[in-house]
Amino acid sequence: MQKIACIFSFKMSSWVSCQKIVFNLLKAYQLNPDLELLNFNYSIDQYDQEIYQLAQKIAQSKPDVISILDHKPHPARLLIPLIIELKRLGRKPRFIFHIFGDFTLNYNHWGELGKQLEGFEVDFVVASKRQKHLIDKFLQPEHESVVCPFPVDKKEFFYAPELREKQRELWGLKKDDIAYVFCGRLSRQKRIHTLLKAFSELLESTQSPKAHLFIYGNPDNVGDQFLGIWEVEGEYFRKINRIYKSLPLSVQERIHFMGGVPNAELKAVYQGADWLINLSVHNDEDYGMSVAEALCSGLPAIITDWGGLASFEITSIKNATFLVPTKIGEKSKLINYDAFLDFLKISLKNSQFDKRNDISEVTSDQFSIVPASKIIQDLLGTNPKPFSGFNQFFEKIMQNVTFFQNPYITTRKHINTTYREIYSSYVREH
Amino acid sequence: MLENIKAQFEKPRTLTQSKYYTLVRRDHWPKFYWDLYPLAQEYYHELNPYFLFNLYHPDLFEFSKVITVRDGYLNFASFLVDHAKTIKNFTSAPLLIHPDLAPLVPPFISDLFATWQIVQKNQIALKDAKKIIIFGLVSNEYLGDLSKDDFLEKIKLKLAPLKEIPLTTKIELFLPLRKEIFKVHQTEQVNVYLLMGLIKDILPGRTFEFTKTQILEEMNFRDHYFFDLGIDKFLVSDNYMHYFMQARGATVNNNSLLSPPTGSLFSFDLSLYHEFHVTPLPQVESIFSELFFYKKMKNQEKNLHNDLHFQSLVMSLLRT
Numbered sequence: 001m002q003k004i005a006c007i008f009s010f011k012m013s014s015w016v017s018c019q020k021i022v023f024n025l026l027k028a029y030q031l032n033p034d035l036e037l038l039n040f041n042y043s044i045d046q047y048d049q050e051i052y053q054l055a056q057k058i059a060q061s062k063p064d065v066i067s068i069l070d071h072k073p074h075p076a077r078l079l080i081p082l083i084i085e086l087k088r089l090g091r092k093p094r095f096i097f098h099i100f101g102d103f104t105l106n107y108n109h110w111g112e113l114g115k116q117l118e119g120f121e122v123d124f125v126v127a128s129k130r131q132k133h134l135i136d137k138f139l140q141p142e143h144e145s146v147v148c149p150f151p152v153d154k155k156e157f158f159y160a161p162e163l164r165e166k167q168r169e170l171w172g173l174k175k176d177d178i179a180y181v182f183c184g185r186l187s188r189q190k191r192i193h194t195l196l197k198a199f200s201e202l203l204e205s206t207q208s209p210k211a212h213l214f215i216y217g218n219p220d221n222v223g224d225q226f227l228g229i230w231e232v233e234g235e236y237f238r239k240i241n242r243i244y245k246s247l248p249l250s251v252q253e254r255i256h257f258m259g260g261v262p263n264a265e266l267k268a269v270y271q272g273a274d275w276l277i278n279l280s281v282h283n284d285e286d287y288g289m290s291v292a293e294a295l296c297s298g299l300p301a302i303i304t305d306w307g308g309l310a311s312f313e314i315t316s317i318k319n320a321t322f323l324v325p326t327k328i329g330e331k332s333k334l335i336n337y338d339a340f341l342d343f344l345k346i347s348l349k350n351s352q353f354d355k356r357n358d359i360s361e362v363t364s365d366q367f368s369i370v371p372a373s374k375i376i377q378d379l380l381g382t383n384p385k386p387f388s389g390f391n392q393f394f395e396k397i398m399q400n401v402t403f404f405q406n407p408y409i410t411t412r413k414h415i416n417t418t419y420r421e422i423y424s425s426y427v428r429e430h
Numbered sequence: 431m432l433e434n435i436k437a438q439f440e441k442p443r444t445l446t447q448s449k450y451y452t453l454v455r456r457d458h459w460p461k462f463y464w465d466l467y468p469l470a471q472e473y474y475h476e477l478n479p480y481f482l483f484n485l486y487h488p489d490l491f492e493f494s495k496v497i498t499v500r501d502g503y504l505n506f507a508s509f510l511v512d513h514a515k516t517i518k519n520f521t522s523a524p525l526l527i528h529p530d531l532a533p534l535v536p537p538f539i540s541d542l543f544a545t546w547q548i549v550q551k552n553q554i555a556l557k558d559a560k561k562i563i564i565f566g567l568v569s570n571e572y573l574g575d576l577s578k579d580d581f582l583e584k585i586k587l588k589l590a591p592l593k594e595i596p597l598t599t600k601i602e603l604f605l606p607l608r609k610e611i612f613k614v615h616q617t618e619q620v621n622v623y624l625l626m627g628l629i630k631d632i633l634p635g636r637t638f639e640f641t642k643t644q645i646l647e648e649m650n651f652r653d654h655y656f657f658d659l660g661i662d663k664f665l666v667s668d669n670y671m672h673y674f675m676q677a678r679g680a681t682v683n684n685n686s687l688l689s690p691p692t693g694s695l696f697s698f699d700l701s702l703y704h705e706f707h708v709t710p711l712p713q714v715e716s717i718f719s720e721l722f723f724y725k726k727m728k729n730q731e732k733n734l735h736n737d738l739h740f741q742s743l744v745m746s747l748l749r750t
Contacts, residue, residue, distance in 0.1 A: 044644055185649065218649050218678050218702065223448065230448040233473040233674070234700070241699050259679055259702045260650030 002380060003036045004029060005063035005093075007078065008070035009043040018071060018100065020263065020289060021150040024369055025069045025098055028151050031373040035380075038063065044073045055082040063093050065380065071100035076113040083116045094121040096379070099135060099145070101284030101308075104422060107398040114390045122387035123379060127287035128308035134286075134425035138394035142385050149311065150287050151372035152296045152364070159298035159360035160271055167272025171256070177210045178348055181273040181299075183266060183290045186219040188229065188236050189282035191304075194335060196243050200251045202344045211254060211348055213277075216269065218260045226283050226408040227332060227415060266290075270297035274351045278303045279340070281326055281333035283423065285309060295321075295363035298356030302343045304335060307426040312363070319350055320359050327427055330414050397422065431524045431544060435477065435696050435708060438495035442476035445493055458486040462735075465611045468643060469567065470500070471670040475700060477526060477546075477708075479668060482509045483735075491521035498526045498546055500668035504612060507534050507744045508735040510718060511725045514539055528667035529712055533748070536718040543711045547691050548672075550704040553681040556591055559655035561600040563641070563680075564592075564629065565671060566659035568622045569608040574661050574749075576624040584661055585625070589632045592657070602639045603629070611665065612735050625659075652679035662749055677701035717747045 006029060008022045029037055038061050040054060055078060058066065066082075068075045075097070086093065095117060103110065124145040126132045135145045173179060180199070186192045192215070199213045219240070223231035244252060261269075270276070276294040278301065285307035295301060295312055303309045305323035314320040322343040325336040352359070365371065400407040400418050408419035424430045445454055460483055463470060473479060478494040483505045485491055499506065506527070514536045526546045527535070535543050556562065566573055574581030605625070609616050629638075656675040672682045677700065686704065690697065696708040724743055725734065734740040 045642060220649065230451065231474075232446050232448055232451075233471070234677070235446075235448060235474040237677070237699075237701055238475055257702050260652055262650075 001034055001036050002064045003038065003062065004065045004067055005038050005040055005058050005061060007040050007042050007058070007066065007068050007075065009072065010041040011043045011045070018289075020153075021100075021287075022069050024151045024153050025372070027153065028148075028369050028372040028376055029067070031369060032377050032380075042070070042073065042075070042078050051078055052081050054078060055085050058082055059085040059089055059091065062091065065094045065096060067096040067098070069098050071102050074106050074109040076109040079113055080116055083120075092120060094123070094384070096123045096125060098148075099124055099126045099131070099286070101131075101282070101286035103135065103286075104283065107394070107401045111390065111394070111398045114387075114394075117387045118389050119386050121384045123384055125376075125379070128311040130307050130310055130425050130430070131286040133430055134422065137422065137425065138390050138397075140388050140391050143387065146375070146379055148372050148375040148379070149367045150289060150292070151369040152289075152292045152367050154296065154364050154368045154370075157267060157270070157293040157296040158364070159357050160267070161356070163268045163271040167268040171212070171214065171272060173212060173272075174210075177212055178208075178275070178351060179212050179214060179273045180275045180277050180302075180344075180347075181214045181216065181269055181294075182277050183216040183269065183294070184278065184280070185222070186215065186217050186236065186240060187222050187282070188231065188239075189222065189224050189280060189285075189333075191279040191281060191335060192236075192240050193243055194337065194340075195277060195279055196240060196247070196255065198337065198340055198344060199255065200247045201341060202348070203251050203254060204248075205341075206345060206348060208348055212256065213254060214256045214258055214269070214273065216258045216261055216266070224283075224332075226419060228406055228409050228413050266293065267297065270294045270299045273299055274353070275299070275347050276301040276303075278309060279324065279335055280304055280309060281306050281335060285426070288312065292363070292367045296360055296367060298358075298360035300347075300352040300355070300359060302340070302347060305428050306333070310428070312367075314359065314362055316362060317355055317358055319346065319352060320355060320362075322347070325428070328415060328420055328423060332415075393421075431541075432695055434495045434522075434524050435544075438478070439476045439696070439698065442478075443494055444474065444476065444478040445480055445490065446472045446474045446478070450493075454484075454490070455486070459484045462611050465608060466665060468606070468646060468671055468674075469666045469669050471674075473670060473673055475706060476698070477706070481666075482506065482525075488520040491523060494523060496524050496526065497521075498668070499528075499531070500666055501531075502663045502665040502667050503531065503534070503744050503748050504664055504735050504741060506531050506667070507721050508733070508740070510534055510536060511721050511734060514718065514722070517542065526708060527711075528663060529709075530663050530748075531667055532712050532714050533717050534721070535711065535716060536722075537716050540711055544695070545709050545711055547694075547707045547709055548676070548684070548686040548700070548704055549688070549690055549697075549707055550676055550681065550686040551688060552703065553686065553688060554653065554655060556655055556657070556683075557595055557599075558653075559595070559599055559681070560653040561602060562592070562595065562655045562657050563602045563604055563645070563651075563675075564657045564659065565604045566625065567608050567665070568605050568619075568625060569610055570619065570621065571611055571665055572608070572660050573621060573625065576621045576628075577619075581661070582624065582628070585628055585659060586632075588659055588661070589628055592632050595633075597636075600639070601633065601636055602641050604641045604645055606643070612741060613738070646674065648678070650678055651675055654680040656680045656682040658683055664745065664749070673700070676704040679703050720747060 125148045126145045127150045219237035221231040221233045223229045287308035302322045306326045324340045477496045477498045479498040529545045694707040700706045
């Protein structure tokens with residue numbers, strides 16, 4: 001029996017999807033009866049002394065494996081004193097890092113930690129193939145990362161047609177109306193402004209009386225800082241509100257801003273809806289938990305062919321997913337607007353209602369807790385080579401990030417080669 | 431005035447827009463601004479929400495066609511006694527103020543002013559909240575001096591509605607400790623102990639969670655009630671914490687209106703949950719002459735916000 005120290009924050013993350021990811025990952029570990037799990041709280045509000053004591057406690061528990069399930073706070077603050085303590089005790093457990101989308105925001109922390117990890121067995125577990133492509137760029141060839149999708153809990157998100165009617169009644173929809181939903185932060189990199197414009201164009205070009213768009217979530221001020229776009233609180237909301245108010249009244253009536261809702265309410269939302277839309281070109285889009293949950297609920301999706309979202313493409317069921325092409329343009333990440341509009345038009349005529357059970361099954365087979373548990377089990381059966389640090393490309397990027405205020409754009413605010421070298425992994429032809 | 435507001439709204443150019451971030455020298459701002467965290471964080475809307483004390487150069491007054499004033503009683507009073515007679519020389523921008531600041535406006539420049547009001551159509555009652563966040567900047571300037579009976583009574587009264595909340599309601603405390611922001615010499619304060627004692631007396635046997643500024647990373651406060659213990663607008667009239675909470679769905683005990691005010695001249699959405707309305711300056715008796723008289727007697731050129739007696743005068747005139 002292997003003893004696993006699971007490190008995560010017992011406090012909820014401000015990123016709702018990350019809260020769920022951590023607990024579902026833990027469930028994936030718990031499914032394996034051959035593992036003895038020890039849970040340790042590592043959260044943002046702990047003081048240095050508490051962290052030092054935590055490091056001692058973990059080391060004294062003599063784990064075979066130390067698994068970092070969370071992304072915040074960065075593990076370096078805990079693991080550096082922990083490694084010192086482990087060395088003092090003459091112990092050498094294996095480290096498993098479940099990598100989140102914010103890896104590329106924390107080069108300095110990872111660089112510092114990487115040096116300390118040299119000589120230990122280390123695994124980097126990522127959530128999607130494109131994230132693997134990106135992370136492997138920073139690793140030595142003998143240390144490829146492993147893909148383990150962030151799992152969805154099938155007990156929470158599954159095909160439940162009985163919820164549909166009530167939800168649609170709540171929305172005030174008729175039986176043959178088509179409901180599109182977006183769930184997530186209303187964020188510049190999630191292209192809510194493009195969604196509003198395209199939906200309006202769809203209504204005007206088709207004159208369809210059926211389509212409605214329900215937008216769940218609250219605006220943020222993340223901007224697109226890598227590309228030199230910073231936002232102050234309220235700025236993105238005012239941008240999308242101005243777009244919304246500029247639309248004809250008949251279009252405004254079909255766009256419904258629902259605000260933030262508890263995760264539990266989304267179960268019914270996914271059942272009541274006909275299509276999920278997610279146009280994210282976010283730098284941190286290593287996966288897409290809301291897309292995974294919607295698909296596990298049987299909801300077909302129109303999503304961008306970007307980063308982790310591309311992993312949700314369902315090829316075995318016709319028109320279950322539409323992937324909107326993306327590319328890294330001169331100054332911005334670009335979405336193929338015409339293709340998106342075409343997908344909207346096709347989706348308006350194809351509700352895919354009869355295929356929802358199949359969509360749910362196909363997706364759950366791939367993205368739920370059981371397959372994730374199997375991947376972790378297989379991983380634990382392997383023997384990785386001792387970690388020899390991050391590679392030269394990582395060092396180069398870390399230097400750029402350390403020494404340049406805007407490491408990813410030129411003085412003319414064009415996207416530079418550093419950004420392309422990293423994020424080319426997120427587009428189809430990488 | 432309305433033309434200016436409409437023109438500004440149509441072609442917004444404001445000091446908090448990220449594209450103009452580097453245009454403002456924040457190192458020129460008064461040091462006390464940083465002590466006001468998190469009440470004074472910057473945010474954006476088209477009518478240029480800003481602190482007058484941060485407009486360190488006359489050109490900045492003309493940067494936008496409108497300024498939504500965020501200053502509290504003290505700084506607004508200090509600004510007016512310094513600039514009331516000359517303000518029209520360096521700006522024609524309408525100044526939108528909170529109605530509570532209206533008594534400070536000198537009648538001879540009242541045409542420069544209008545007021546702003548917040549409307550939040552869907553508010554919840556305290557008893558219906560799933561979680562109540564009790565907030566207060568623990569300083570005399572925000573809560574009053576709790577070692578004095580009259581202020582203690584005020585906070586007791588303020589806390590009294592919490593007696594009625596159900597046992598199932600979660601309670602979180604966000605009580606950042608601050609020195610007296612505008613005092614030159616600091617004295618030892620026991621406010622935090624007294625305040626905790628009061629909260630425990632009002633809510634006996636209850637479990638509290640404490641939060642710190644990580645609360646500012648959270649996204650959704652629907653079904654939450656933000657219970658601000660601030661006794662007035664001495665420090666700020668436009669509190670960022672209120673904006674932040676309302677923009678994420680919380681109800682705040684800041685007298686936000688449930689429906690648009692009569693006489694609303696102009697309005698827009700501040701968030702999915704709350705609106706900003708411009709209304710005419712209310713007809714109230716001005717106390718400006720008393721403040722100006724003090725300045726003349728004192729014969730002090732500027733920075734009256736640092737003057738202990740001026741602070742006391744503003745408090746006594748506006749703190750009822």
